[in-house]
Amino acid sequence: MDDRTSGFVYNRVGGSVYDQTSGFAYNRAGGSVYDRTSGFADNQAGGSEHDRTSGFAYNQVDGYVHDRTSGFAYNRVGGSEHDRTSRFAYDKANGFMTMETITADGLMTEFSLERILTVPKKYKYETHMHTMEASACAGSTGAEMVRAYYRAGYSGIIVTDHFFNGNSCIPAHLPWAQRVELFCRGYENALQEARKLDFHVFFGWEYNDNGAEFLTYGLGKDFLLKHPDMLSWPIEKYLRVVREHGGFVSQAHPYREAWYIGEIRVFPELVDAIEVRNTSHRNPIFDKRALELANKYGLCHTGGSDAHFAEYLPGGGMEFDCELFTIEDFIRAVKEGKGSVIP
Numbered sequence: 001m002d003d004r005t006s007g008f009v010y011n012r013v014g015g016s017v018y019d020q021t022s023g024f025a026y027n028r029a030g031g032s033v034y035d036r037t038s039g040f041a042d043n044q045a046g047g048s049e050h051d052r053t054s055g056f057a058y059n060q061v062d063g064y065v066h067d068r069t070s071g072f073a074y075n076r077v078g079g080s081e082h083d084r085t086s087r088f089a090y091d092k093a094n095g096f097m098t099m100e101t102i103t104a105d106g107l108m109t110e111f112s113l114e115r116i117l118t119v120p121k122k123y124k125y126e127t128h129m130h131t132m133e134a135s136a137c138a139g140s141t142g143a144e145m146v147r148a149y150y151r152a153g154y155s156g157i158i159v160t161d162h163f164f165n166g167n168s169c170i171p172a173h174l175p176w177a178q179r180v181e182l183f184c185r186g187y188e189n190a191l192q193e194a195r196k197l198d199f200h201v202f203f204g205w206e207y208n209d210n211g212a213e214f215l216t217y218g219l220g221k222d223f224l225l226k227h228p229d230m231l232s233w234p235i236e237k238y239l240r241v242v243r244e245h246g247g248f249v250s251q252a253h254p255y256r257e258a259w260y261i262g263e264i265r266v267f268p269e270l271v272d273a274i275e276v277r278n279t280s281h282r283n284p285i286f287d288k289r290a291l292e293l294a295n296k297y298g299l300c301h302t303g304g305s306d307a308h309f310a311e312y313l314p315g316g317g318m319e320f321d322c323e324l325f326t327i328e329d330f331i332r333a334v335k336e337g338k339g340s341v342i343p
């Protein structure tokens with residue numbers, strides 16, 4: 001996680017927290033606290049340089065206080081819960097971070113502390129994005145997209161490249177198995193990059209039928225390899241077979257008006273969900289109509305950004321209270337209404 005505004009850096013893997021502005025570093029896993037500027041160090045495990053009884057540590061030089069019991073950090077001199085410049089506060093027990101609830105006199109009141117402790121952490125996932133390995137219109141690799149989303153604070157992405165009937169860059173003359181292999185490269189490269197980070201990458205695709213597009217989740221490369229004739233299926237058959245195999249389908253941007261969409265066609269009785277928010281849309285009517293359609297038919301909601309470039313993430317996707325580790329976790333959470341669409 002990298003918050004550019006505050007200069008705060010958090011390494012989920014190592015558990016280290018580092019504030020670039022104040023030079024404050026904190027390693028959750030080892031329990032060590034280290035302030036680069038003042039050179040003050042506090043090792044919770046060893047119990048050095050702090051009062052073991054109260055669990056409280058204080059640095060007289062820079063006025064830094066760290067309370068082991070509550071995990072709360074406070075800078076007396078700077079007058080804010082940790083650092084006035086970055087206005088950063090960190091609660092170890094809850095893993096919660098905030099930059100906003102600091103009172104004018106620099107003291108965290110009981111009220112604001114309580115408020116902070118009750119704000120749950122959210123996990124953001126992108127549900128609709130493309131890579132240049134498979135999508136002709138995309139400008140970044142799977143690995144570049146992972147780094148961009150990770151920096152933007154997301155917990156994961158679902159790679160949904162245009163399938164062969166959409167804006168694909170996979171040569172059509174190749175044998176089916178080879179096309180499928182090439183199609184999966186964006187996802188696989190993203191997955192490999194994500195292994196270096198604490199970040200999830202799931203597989204999906206965006207299937208096209210004369211401009212109507214379907215985000216297909218929950219099926220893998222094996223499904224594609226097993227159905228080399230799928231491009232000849234009428235869309236009704238595609239939707240039926242995919243769902244019979246455990247796939248979960250959200251009709252993408254059903255009311256988008258664009259040069260490549262000849263006529264608007266919706267399939268509310270044949271899909272599981274509707275993409276009710278696509279943050280690439282500039283016209284709010286497209287999403288408004290999509291939401292009305294979903295609600296009229298009692299369909300699940302998904303939201304995504306349709307990002308094609310790492311340099312430009314439109315923002316969006318879905319937010320969950322719990323971390324999602326698999327695409328099945330995602331599907332279950334959406335079905336149970338546990339995800340909220342990021343506006």
Ligand SMILES: [Zn+2]
Nearest residue numbers: 130135137167
């Ligand atoms: Zn595209």
Ligand SMILES: [Zn+2]
Nearest residue numbers: 128129206306
């Ligand atoms: Zn798309």
